[in-house]
Amino acid sequence: MKTLIFGGLTPIHDKLLEAAVKHLGYNAKHLPQPDIESLKIGREFCNKGMCNPAYFTVGNLLKFLINEKEKGVDVEKTYLFITIGACGPCRFGMYETEYKSALKEAGFESLEMTLLNQTKFSAEGEFKITKKLIYNLMKAVIVADLLRDISYQIRPYEIESGKTDKILTESTKMIYNVLKNNPDIKSIIKALKQIKKLFETVNVDYSKVKPIVNVIGEFWVQTTEGDGNYNIHRWLEKEGAEVKVEPISGWIEYQIFTEIEKTKLEIKVKGKTFKRYRKIFMLKVLLDFYRCLYESFRKALGNKPRSMPDQKLLWELAKPYYDPFVTGGEGHLEVAKHIYNVKFKKAHMTLSLKPFGCMPSTQSDGVQTKVLSDYPESIFVSVETSGDSEVNAKSRIQMKLYEAKEQANIEYERVLEKHSLSAEEVKTAVKMDNSLQNPFIKLSRNHLLTAAKFVDGNYKKIRSINGRTLHRKGFRGIKSAI
Numbered sequence: 026m027k028t029l030i031f032g033g034l035t036p037i038h039d040k041l042l043e044a045a046v047k048h049l050g051y052n053a054k055h056l057p058q059p060d061i062e063s064l065k066i067g068r069e070f071c072n073k074g075m076c077n078p079a080y081f082t083v084g085n086l087l088k089f090l091i092n093e094k095e096k097g098v099d100v101e102k103t104y105l106f107i108t109i110g111a112c113g114p115c116r117f118g119m120y121e122t123e124y125k126s127a128l129k130e131a132g133f134e135s136l137e138m139t140l141l142n143q144t145k146f147s148a149e150g151e152f153k154i155t156k157k158l159i160y161n162l163m164k165a166v167i168v169a170d171l172l173r174d175i176s177y178q179i180r181p182y183e184i185e186s187g188k189t190d191k192i193l194t195e196s197t198k199m200i201y202n203v204l205k206n207n208p209d210i211k212s213i214i215k216a217l218k219q220i221k222k223l224f225e226t227v228n229v230d231y232s233k234v235k236p237i238v239n240v241i242g243e244f245w246v247q248t249t250e251g252d253g254n255y256n257i258h259r260w261l262e263k264e265g266a267e268v269k270v271e272p273i274s275g276w277i278e279y280q281i282f283t284e285i286e287k288t289k290l291e292i293k294v295k296g297k298t299f300k301r302y303r304k305i306f307m308l309k310v311l312l313d314f315y316r317c318l319y320e321s322f323r324k325a326l327g328n329k330p331r332s333m334p335d336q337k338l339l340w341e342l343a344k345p346y347y348d349p350f351v352t353g354g355e356g357h358l359e360v361a362k363h364i365y366n367v368k369f370k371k372a373h374m375t376l377s378l379k380p381f382g383c384m385p386s387t388q389s390d391g392v393q394t395k396v397l398s399d400y401p402e403s404i405f406v407s408v409e410t411s412g413d414s415e416v417n418a419k420s421r422i423q424m425k426l427y428e429a430k431e432q433a434n435i436e437y438e439r440v441l442e443k444h445s446l447s448a449e450e451v452k453t454a455v456k457m458d459n460s461l462q463n464p465f466i467k468l469s470r471n472h473l474l475t476a477a478k479f480v481d482g483n484y485k486k487i488r489s490i491n492g493r494t495l496h497r498k499g500f501r502g503i504k505s506a507i
Contacts, residue, residue, distance in 0.1 A: 029105050031108070032082075037169045045165035048161055059253050064077070071123050083127045086106060091131070108124060172220070200220070224326075229463075236373035237373050238429065239362065239374070246380050271362075274315070274319055285305055329465060340357065346360050355386075355389070360392050373404060378408060379409055408422060458486070460486075
């Protein structure tokens with residue numbers, strides 16, 4: 026059997042998907058994250074006028090195959106490449122053609138390729154889509170989403186630099202073995218509870234004021250963690266932000282929910298049939314099951330990872346601005362997420378990333394102008410990632426990030442004033458009491474800023490610690506005077 030090679034998501038998603046596939050007896054290997062060299066190779070062998078994701082993903086595959094060939098591996102007999110395809114109003118539907126064309130140009134014409142069609146939900150070649158495969162992949166994606174989210178919430182506040190990443194690596198290995206060897210729900214939940222204990226060893230300082238920046242946009246660009254988006258997630262952290270990442274599970278729910286709504290429209294236009302009602306019922310069951318699984322795994326991690334917004338709510342939020350039936354890219358989601366962040370106070374700033382020349386994202390940007398006029402309090406910036414305009418893109422983001430920091434500082438000052446505390450008193454309490462350094466400590470739901478949530482949820486303890494500190498200082502002062 027050939028080794029299945031695939032990639033294109035985050036490092037943790039690709040690794041856990043590899044484990045899920047291996048459990049079914051396949052040999053599998055995920056590709057590394059695409060880099061600038063991948064972009065150059067993609068531009069060399071692909072047609073002109075393609076978008077970044079095409080150049081990066083095609084180039085990344087070719088880079089891997091070239092390296093393997095140099096090691097003496099007969100890649101065409103050893104590997105089977107799996108990729109996702111679909112139709113739609115963008116270049117995504119052309120990826121399969123680009124892969125085949127580039128493979129031929131690079132001398133790998135005989136490399137077998139399997140296309141997973143997300144529209145028809147089918148596969149070709151040796152790799153077969155089965156219910157068991159789908160179930161395993163669902164669990165892998167959910168766990169990867171949750172571990173990724175929890176690490177992005179903890180890492181900006183860690184006291185010991187690098188501790189969160191160390192725990193994340195250890196946790197990924199642990200869950201990898203579970204998904205590969207025994208991926209039943211009970212085993213996964215047990216492993217997640219152990220992982221929660223590992224994350225509890227990371228000491229944090231939630232008194233740091235960091236605005237929350239939600240990264241949205243074209244699916245590949247907002248998801249990848251490397252040169253494909255200028256390493257934007259880690260860069261934002263270094264610039265003093267807490268990054269809110271979008272779960273891939275949200276994209277899966279979006280696909281299912283949209284299919285339900287399309288079938289409802291079909292019934293309205295073409296009439297009622299048992300087949301259509303059955304399809305809606307089955308999709309709703311799948312959607313509910315997926316959400317239930319997500320929440321069960323989230324609970325095992327102390328409910329620290331964020332829950333997903335309801336797709337119906339996002340649909341309704343976007344509807345006055347963007348027809349949800351106009352699909353392609355993230356469709357109405359980019360608009361909906363922006364409004365959701367402002368209306369329900371889920372992020373101080375929304376950053377929309379898109380590849381150069383992405384048509385669905387360009388449509389979305391046009392609509393965002395109207396959203397901004399209706400929600401003038403929003404801090405929103407949209408940037409294109411072309412692979413060679415990093416300085417320009419980041420300077421634009423920095424200007425908006427400054428506004429978000431100002432907003433975050435105002436929010437923090439208000440909560441300090443509310444509880445008659447000073448920033449120095451909060452920091453003193455964190456230093457003196459290790460229990461306040463627990464990443465799973467109680468956080469209030471009344472605020473957006475993590476630092477404000479921390480103070481609002483623990484102000485009594487912070488006050489008492491500072492009270493004891495003042496008492497001891499006074500006692501020492503009296504004793505020295507005597």
